[in-house]
Amino acid sequence: MASSYFIHLAQKSFTVLMLLVGPPLIVSLVVGLVIGIFQAATQIQEQTLTFVPKLIAVFLTLLLLSGWMLNLMVDFTGQMFQEMAKVRF
Template structure:
């Protein structure tokens, strides 16, 4: 097996992980920033006020992007299995 093939697979897998995590975490980070600005403006220091909206947005993003995430991961895994003969030989 050529080291370049291994690096390409690693790079593609790492890129896929970053895209999948970003699809769920970026909306949560944006809501967290908005709530933090609201808390700073009103001087309300309640921990649940920042936690609950981020939790709801994260769950919504997981429900919304879940089918796409599953399809993307399944396609990557299927492509790995299809490419096994080429990688080994």
């Protein structure tokens, strides 16, 4: 039972990790792609032009989704503590 529990724990942890990290990464990717296309079209090669908009977009994404992310982490932590109490080695 212990090995199946740890496999289940790893799968659930990975799923929660992807749900938490996915939105900011996707937003950063889209903003970077748009800025890259803009730079290629205008031939402006300023380094801060890619960094600052991505930083602002990721910050706004985290700000907007922070409540959902916190609820997801609290629920996951509560479930893990409940499941750990049931494990018998």
